[in-house]
Amino acid sequence: MECGIFHTPYMRPGRTDKETFEYSMMLAKAADSFGYRDFMVGEHGMQAWENIPNPELLIVAAAQVTERMRFAPMAHIVPLHNPSSLAVQVGYTSQLLQDRYFLGVGAGSWENEAVLRGQPGDLSEAHPRLLEGLEVMDKVWRRQPFTHEGQFYKAAWLEAGIEAGSVDHHDAFDLKDGEEYHALADHSPYGGADGLEIAITGLSAGSPSHVLAGQRGWTPVSFYGGSTLLRSQWDVYSAAVEARGDVPDGSRFKVARDVFVAKTDEEAKEQAKNGALGHAWSKYLMPVYKKYRILQGFIDDADVKVDINDVDLDYLADHVWLCGSPETVMAKIERTFEQTGFRYGQIAVNTHDALDDPAPWVESLRLFATEVVANIEVAGSKSPVHEFA
Numbered sequence: 001m002e003c004g005i006f007h008t009p010y011m012r013p014g015r016t017d018k019e020t021f022e023y024s025m026m027l028a029k030a031a032d033s034f035g036y037r038d039f040m041v042g043e044h045g046m047q048a049w050e051n052i053p054n055p056e057l058l059i060v061a062a063a064q065v066t067e068r069m070r071f072a073p074m075a076h077i078v079p080l081h082n083p084s085s086l087a088v089q090v091g092y093t094s095q096l097l098q099d100r101y102f103l104g105v106g107a108g109s110w111e112n113e114a115v116l117r118g119q120p121g122d123l124s125e126a127h128p129r130l131l132e133g134l135e136v137m138d139k140v141w142r143r144q145p146f147t148h149e150g151q152f153y154k155a156a157w158l159e160a161g162i163e164a165g166s167v168d169h170h171d172a173f174d175l176k177d178g179e180e181y182h183a184l185a186d187h188s189p190y191g192g193a194d195g196l197e198i199a200i201t202g203l204s205a206g207s208p209s210h211v212l213a214g215q216r217g218w219t220p221v222s223f224y225g226g227s228t229l230l231r232s233q234w235d236v237y238s239a240a241v242e243a244r245g246d247v248p249d250g251s252r253f254k255v256a257r258d259v260f261v262a263k264t265d266e267e268a269k270e271q272a273k274n275g276a277l278g279h280a281w282s283k284y285l286m287p288v289y290k291k292y293r294i295l296q297g298f299i300d301d302a303d304v305k306v307d308i309n310d311v312d313l314d315y316l317a318d319h320v321w322l323c324g325s326p327e328t329v330m331a332k333i334e335r336t337f338e339q340t341g342f343r344y345g346q347i348a349v350n351t352h353d354a355l356d357d358p359a360p361w362v363e364s365l366r367l368f369a370t371e372v373v374a375n376i377e378v379a380g381s382k383s384p385v386h387e388f389a
Ligand SMILES: Cc1cc2nc3c(=O)[nH]c(=O)nc-3n(C[C@H](O)[C@H](O)[C@H](O)COP(=O)(O)O)c2cc1C
Pocket: 006, 041, 042, 043, 044, 074, 075, 076, 077, 106, 107, 108, 109, 110, 201, 202, 203, 204, 205, 206, 207, 208, 209, 210, 221, 222, 223, 256
């Protein structure tokens, strides 16, 4: 099995951008040294608790101080961007990082982000804008002349670059032999439009984003919210893969989760509850996970059922988080494989604000990679952790 990092990150409101950036660099270096395969950075312009607005800045900096780990924005919220600008930015980053970069895209789930860009707060434009935006991005990456006039976006790639003197109010000028006035920069992705790995995030049951992943051969990325939810995403993904005559492969799924590992169950629970994880859940994640309906699924799967309003930190540590000794966490993962009905290839650890006391958190990341994931077999996944184990 592979492990990855899903680095929103969940930072306490009041952390400065510089603090978050430097903390992120430290985590990236640590994760790289432990054999994490992917470091995936969220994109949020409004949330104090999830405070990285431009993943590429961090990605490029972190790539310079790490050796093997791959990076991806997870996700670029395509509907919030001009798609042509985003295509150029993604292509440029891809060329800088080469095979250590892949692209994550998403429809967006925050109403205030949509409203800030003049879009409906009910997110009714999110999925259609995602589809149309991706269409424009693909055209930009192919570097062929096109004209696009869609529902939301207009874009064009001129036949012959910019015609000298063609705009009335510009002075015409003569091109001399050998001048390269028409030359266009190549900011298409490394390996071309078809060489870029694209991943897409899905949150809902039977997610339309996972259908798209299956139809287009993209990598599906989920938040774990219990076996029924993940199973529904696997089912629609598989059906779409089969519809184009291919065989679905569970090892392609990346699943984000809260993880805390220590030498013993008692130590892990104590540190998780009283550290960054417990704080983020108490102050922020409980309502978020209720809103996006991914907390009830854990309760449905657990041996001990409670009312969703009675979930406390003890319950989270026992039944929701991958919390415990390496052996306990391995058993919890195997149980989710059984309940969901397939073995997914990567667990991406959600990162939390352990800025004030990073050592236990970093040790948990180390144990998860080297003593949990390194010992779990998933056919088809190629874990770099094995090189360390
Ligand atoms: C692993 C993962 C990461 C995500 N990262 C972000 C993010 O960085 N910014 C954001 O606004 N939404 C993020 N989302 C939410 C997506 O933008 C989007 O709302 C969701 O994937 C759409 O799912 P659906 O097609 O099932 O409705 C993320 C979702 C998942 C599962």
